[in-house]
Amino acid sequence: MPRTPLRALLLGAAVLVSASATAEPPVREARQFEVSPFIGYRVGGGFKLVDTGQHVELDDHGSFALALDARADESTQYELFYGRQSTALRADALAPASIDVEYLHIGGTVSLDEEPRLKPYLAGGLGITRLSPDPALGHEDTRFSVSLALGVRMPVSRHFSLRLEGRGLLTPVNTDSELFCRSDGSGAFCRVRVRGSSFLQCDFLAGAAYVY
Secondary structure (H helix, E strand, O other): OOHHHHHHHHHHHHHHHHHHHHHHOOOOOOOOOEEEEEEEEEOEEEEEEEEOOOEEOOOOOEEEEEEEEEEOOOEEEEEEEEEEEEEEEOOOEEEEEEEEEEEEEEEEEEEOOOOOOEEEEEEEEEEEEEEEHHHHHHOEEEEEEEEEEEEEEEEEOOEEEEEEEEEEEEOOOOOEEEEEEEEEEEEEEEEEEEOOEEEEEEEEEEEEEEEO
């Protein structure tokens, strides 16, 4: 009789050891955040003057950007995007002037596929455009804007990926808008008057993403 409880105890211990040996290891918590600096080349951007019908154009020039992403679920992320370009504004009626064009957008990304070597995604955002001209041209101007991007992630290691992205940036301009206005001894004036224009630029970006 004493042997029966002992045998039951040994059998239960063996079952527990076997179950713990075959149990799957605990699932590691998914990585939550991603930081991606970019360098790129931005093209486009211009206005049509109301007074003369001429076009004011921005030179195509290099740019840089930074994206901060936070995981929403397995295929989507929230994203804060900042991009900047330092370039020149040119027109027949105006002397060339330096100008900085900045974008700050809040949006997100959606994965289109989950292949291990290549991960395409779609991104978009809403925010503001800030046009900061040379002080001689006038004061800075801030407008609402939207963006849409198509990109791809190429994982290099567990924490690093390469990112390539093409992003379109659209800033609607209201009818009869005035930009780069300033005041001097002769009174207030605006260098650029536009009518029903849309300020459109495209960024071609390459960067590296750190995931943690």
